Amino acid sequence: xxxxxxxxxxxxxxxxxxxxxxxxxxxxxxxxxxxxxxxxxxxxxxxxxxxxxxxxxxxxxxxxxxxxxxxxxxxxxxxxxxxxxxxxxxxxxxxxxxxxxxxxxxxxxxxxxxxxxxxxxxxxxxxxxxxxxxxxxxxxxxxxxxxxxxxxxxxxxxxxxxxxxxxxxxxxxxxxxxxxxxxxxxxxxxxxxxxxxxxxxxxxxxxxxxxxxxxxxxxxxxxxxxxx
Amino acid sequence: xxxxxxxxxxxxxxxxxxxxxxxxxxxxxxxxxxxxxxxxxxxxxxxxxxxxxxxxxxxxxxxxxxxxxxxxxxxxxxxxxxxxxxxxxxxxxxxxxxxxxxxxxxxxxxxxxxxxxxxxxxxxxxxxxxxxxxxxxxxxxxxxxxxxxxxxxxxxxxxxxxxxxxxxxxxxxxxxxxxxxxxxxxxxxxxxxxxxxxxxxxxxxxxxxxxxxxxxxxxxxxxxxxxx
Amino acid sequence: xxxxxxxxxxxxxxxxxxxxxxxxxxxxxxxxxxxxxxxxxxxxxxxxxxxxxxxxxxxxxxxxxxxxxxxxxxxxxxxxxxxxxxxxxxxxxxxxxxxxxxxxxxxxxxxxxxxxxxxxxxxxxxxxxxxxxxxxxxxxxxxxxxxxxxxxxxxxxxxxxxxxxxxxxxxxxxxxxxxxxxxxxxxxxxxxxxxxxxxxxxxxxxxxxxxxxxxxxxxxxxxxxxxx
Amino acid sequence: xxxxxxxxxxxxxxxxxxxxxxxxxxxxxxxxxxxxxxxxxxxxxxxxxxxxxxxxxxxxxxxxxxxxxxxxxxxxxxxxxxxxxxxxxxxxxxxxxxxxxxxxxxxxxxxxxxxxxxxxxxxxxxxxxxxxxxxxxxxxxxxxxxxxxxxxxxxxxxxxxxxxxxxxxxxxxxxxxxxxxxxxxxxxxxxxxxxxxxxxxxxxxxxxxxxxxxxxxxxxxxxxxxxx
Numbered sequence: 001x002x003x004x005x006x007x008x009x010x011x012x013x014x015x016x017x018x019x020x021x022x023x024x025x026x027x028x029x030x031x032x033x034x035x036x037x038x039x040x041x042x043x044x045x046x047x048x049x050x051x052x053x054x055x056x057x058x059x060x061x062x063x064x065x066x067x068x069x070x071x072x073x074x075x076x077x078x079x080x081x082x083x084x085x086x087x088x089x090x091x092x093x094x095x096x097x098x099x100x101x102x103x104x105x106x107x108x109x110x111x112x113x114x115x116x117x118x119x120x121x122x123x124x125x126x127x128x129x130x131x132x133x134x135x136x137x138x139x140x141x142x143x144x145x146x147x148x149x150x151x152x153x154x155x156x157x158x159x160x161x162x163x164x165x166x167x168x169x170x171x172x173x174x175x176x177x178x179x180x181x182x183x184x185x186x187x188x189x190x191x192x193x194x195x196x197x198x199x200x201x202x203x204x205x206x207x208x209x210x211x212x213x214x215x216x217x218x219x220x221x222x223x224x225x226x227x228x
Numbered sequence: 229x230x231x232x233x234x235x236x237x238x239x240x241x242x243x244x245x246x247x248x249x250x251x252x253x254x255x256x257x258x259x260x261x262x263x264x265x266x267x268x269x270x271x272x273x274x275x276x277x278x279x280x281x282x283x284x285x286x287x288x289x290x291x292x293x294x295x296x297x298x299x300x301x302x303x304x305x306x307x308x309x310x311x312x313x314x315x316x317x318x319x320x321x322x323x324x325x326x327x328x329x330x331x332x333x334x335x336x337x338x339x340x341x342x343x344x345x346x347x348x349x350x351x352x353x354x355x356x357x358x359x360x361x362x363x364x365x366x367x368x369x370x371x372x373x374x375x376x377x378x379x380x381x382x383x384x385x386x387x388x389x390x391x392x393x394x395x396x397x398x399x400x401x402x403x404x405x406x407x408x409x410x411x412x413x414x415x416x417x418x419x420x421x422x423x424x425x426x427x428x429x430x431x432x433x434x435x436x437x438x439x440x441x442x443x444x445x446x447x448x449x450x451x452x453x454x455x456x
Numbered sequence: 457x458x459x460x461x462x463x464x465x466x467x468x469x470x471x472x473x474x475x476x477x478x479x480x481x482x483x484x485x486x487x488x489x490x491x492x493x494x495x496x497x498x499x500x501x502x503x504x505x506x507x508x509x510x511x512x513x514x515x516x517x518x519x520x521x522x523x524x525x526x527x528x529x530x531x532x533x534x535x536x537x538x539x540x541x542x543x544x545x546x547x548x549x550x551x552x553x554x555x556x557x558x559x560x561x562x563x564x565x566x567x568x569x570x571x572x573x574x575x576x577x578x579x580x581x582x583x584x585x586x587x588x589x590x591x592x593x594x595x596x597x598x599x600x601x602x603x604x605x606x607x608x609x610x611x612x613x614x615x616x617x618x619x620x621x622x623x624x625x626x627x628x629x630x631x632x633x634x635x636x637x638x639x640x641x642x643x644x645x646x647x648x649x650x651x652x653x654x655x656x657x658x659x660x661x662x663x664x665x666x667x668x669x670x671x672x673x674x675x676x677x678x679x680x681x682x683x684x
Numbered sequence: 685x686x687x688x689x690x691x692x693x694x695x696x697x698x699x700x701x702x703x704x705x706x707x708x709x710x711x712x713x714x715x716x717x718x719x720x721x722x723x724x725x726x727x728x729x730x731x732x733x734x735x736x737x738x739x740x741x742x743x744x745x746x747x748x749x750x751x752x753x754x755x756x757x758x759x760x761x762x763x764x765x766x767x768x769x770x771x772x773x774x775x776x777x778x779x780x781x782x783x784x785x786x787x788x789x790x791x792x793x794x795x796x797x798x799x800x801x802x803x804x805x806x807x808x809x810x811x812x813x814x815x816x817x818x819x820x821x822x823x824x825x826x827x828x829x830x831x832x833x834x835x836x837x838x839x840x841x842x843x844x845x846x847x848x849x850x851x852x853x854x855x856x857x858x859x860x861x862x863x864x865x866x867x868x869x870x871x872x873x874x875x876x877x878x879x880x881x882x883x884x885x886x887x888x889x890x891x892x893x894x895x896x897x898x899x900x901x902x903x904x905x906x907x908x909x910x911x912x
Contacts, residue, residue, distance in 0.1 A: 023645050105653040114332065167569065193333060226272055413708070428879050435814075557877055563885060623895055
């Protein structure tokens with residue numbers, strides 16, 4: 001079932017090592033089939049060089065495994081919460097990519113220092129708080145998703161397709177699994193250049209709002225004119 | 229038309245990922261045909277691994293597309309302003325290369341800390357100011373070029389073939405498209421070593437003027453003796 | 457003799473350059489055969505691209521060479537002390553991997569800033585003191601092992617399979633040679649992200665204890681649920 | 685003539701891009717034939733991927749070209765001074781490798797923070813002063829060599845086979861061209877880890893003298909026991 005989606009999710013997962021975003025098995029991509037309400041996700045702890053499309057696990061949005069020989073990613077419950085709350089996304093990525101994770105460990109959002117950032121993500125990339133001990137004990141992965149959803153409840157998850165979880169790492173999303181990986185790559189580049197920007201000039205300020213607006217709108221929305 | 233120039237511009241564009249200067253489609257190279265006053269530029273938002281020489285877009289210096297199946301790079305208007313104002317250049321490169329962009333985001337010019345820099349670029353690599361909201365709203369890409377030209381109006385664009393645009397990224401130029409790419413690579417190396425130099429010694433000073441002069445003149449001008 | 461173990465130790469040694477953990481011959485892996493009490497280790501100063509499984513050296517736990525055409529690694533006496541004191545390990549790695557060594561040179565343990573660290577190593581990765589001149593003169597490599605064992609005498613070497621030796625570099629261990637290499641890779645990633653975390657936020661604090669506990673126990677022990 | 689030496693010097697030059705020590709043509713290796721008093725060096729400004737053994741240039745120690753189709757490296761006069769003053773070396777390397785050059789630009793010698801450094805180089809790697817305007821005008825490349833020789837006149841150039849030239853970059857040497865490249869690689873690794881060491885702990889101190897002595901003497905001299 002969902003053979004095409006499994007193939008896409010498999011390919012999107014394989015893009016993570018290709019782009020240098022994962023060490024060992026430290027990442028996972030999922031993709032949602034909107035019609036059936038099922039999503040496909042990488043199995044937990046399986047090496048990337050041994051993955052096949054058929055290894056992908058099919059889940060429903062209640063968290064039940066529908067098909068698959070393996071256990072799904074241990075972060076499945078986080079993906080599930082995001083799919084339920086963000087109706088316009090069909091792909092999610094989690095990694096421990098080194099620069100984004102360094103910001104997450106530092107507990108800081110990433111200011112928008114330039115047009116590379118503004119081309120894809122509108123404003124500061126947020127870093128959400130630690131879960132409490134109670135939230136961890138109750139349902140760690142689920143509550144990670146709940147916390148992200150809570151943060152975005154009065155914000156636009158389309159123009160900010162990324163979040164950092166404090167002392168943990170990033171999640172990104174997109175219109176499909178490939179797009180979510182694309183955003184994970186962008187996040188990593190932006191995180192790297194923001195850190196170096198601050199080393200070069202500790203008093204650096206975010207890009208002027210009009211420049212951020214110009215670049216974001218050059219690529220997104222009704223007046224976009226970038227690309228073909 | 230301009231088949232040879234299209235091939236050169238295509239090859240020069242392909243050197244950007246080879247040298248690690250671009251992620252995804254974040255860069256563009258153009259080349260000018262001095263006789264016809266036409267220039268050739270990468271199409272907007274097309275993946276590097278799908279580019280062909282025939283995809284290059286031919287433009288005139290009034291900004292009209294003369295030939296091509298694709299829209300030209302969204303930065304075409306910037307290239308055009310530079311070609312009009314700098315009569316001795318025939319190639320231009322824009323990238324978001326990581327170290328040069330980090331300096332641009334930091335809003336600082338790059339001091340000449342050593343001979344690697346002085347071999348190619350004479351003095352501090354400038355960082356031009358942000359455009360105003362009015363300049364952005366009127367014509368963002370064109371005014372980016374106008375601002376660069378304004379900066380260089382009483383300066384030598386030959387001995388300083390690079391500029392940083394604040395909160396954005398670098399442009400470089402040269403005697404042809406390959407040479408402009410060469411300068412983009414040099415800029416990135418120089419930007420990286422200057423940032424690290426300042427971390428190693430926050431009180432570091434630029435190289436003595438006589439050393440900068442020696443190295444620049446060893447490679448450029450009537451008394452050059454580097455190379456064959 | 458011990459052909460299978462030689463092959464494993466050979467393969468584990470070859471993983472060091474593959475993962476970018478060694479320059480030239482700056483690393484060594486050993487593996488222990490519990491039944492015979494013999495261990496197999498890389499020969500000293502032999503290039504990785506010339507190694508073969510048959511070049512591995514077989515040692516006993518009294519430090520006698522049992523088989524092999526080459527001298528064993530100059531760090532053999534350190535490995536030996538660890539095998540004698542840590543009954544549940546069967547693989548040891550020493551490298552000069554760049555980030556872990558930078559922390560060792562800085563003389564600091566690596567705080568647990570995030571879940572990447574907590575997934576594998578419980579608490580701060582320790583940095584043990586310099587040996588005294590007397591200890592160096594008496595038996596440098598042996599006393600390096602003695603010092604590590606002394607540090608761990610009231611601690612759990614299973615949940616902390618890594619140590620930094622001040623002004624020197626890291627040792628890691630594991631349930632076999634592959635596992636010890638796995639931990640060496642983790643250590644390097646963790647060391648890199650911890651250094652960058654502190655640059656991004658000099659006031660960064662370790663991850664909350666409950667988050668460290670959650671991640672460590674998600675992957676280890678009776679209640680682990682990561683993987684298959 | 686000197687076909688074997690040309691081949692060695694060619695191969696040693698090709699190791700520079702292999703080890704990531706050069707961009708474009710920014711480096712050169714030479715090798716000395718002790719019997720004839722001739723040395724072989726890379727031609728100036730020729731791309732590494734177009735070099736052949738036959739392109740190497742043969743020079744005598746008076747600075748005359750003895751054989752070759754190309755001009756020798758522009759740094760030839762520096763090599764020559766070192767060969768004349770350091771009787772026990774037969775290979776020299778100059779690069780603009782990024783970390784060593786960053787230290788040179790910072791105008792600082794590299795403290796011996798650990799055993800990686802002490803295994804190869806005894807004590808702080810020196811950074812010599814800028815040449816004066818008079819020295820530059822008189823004979824830049826020759827006086828670069830004279831300055832290095834002056835620095836080492838009461839020091840041991842064998843146990844410290846490397847130097848940084850302020851605002852310029854490193855030179856290394858060795859018992860042949862390969863060994864000089866080996867030292868250039870070591871220098872770059874040591875420079876990188878020393879810079880990171882200081883970021884991790886700005887109060888870091890050099891390794892204790894007895895540890896430096898132990899490691900240097902473990903690999904060099906009558907009591908060496910590293911390797912085969």
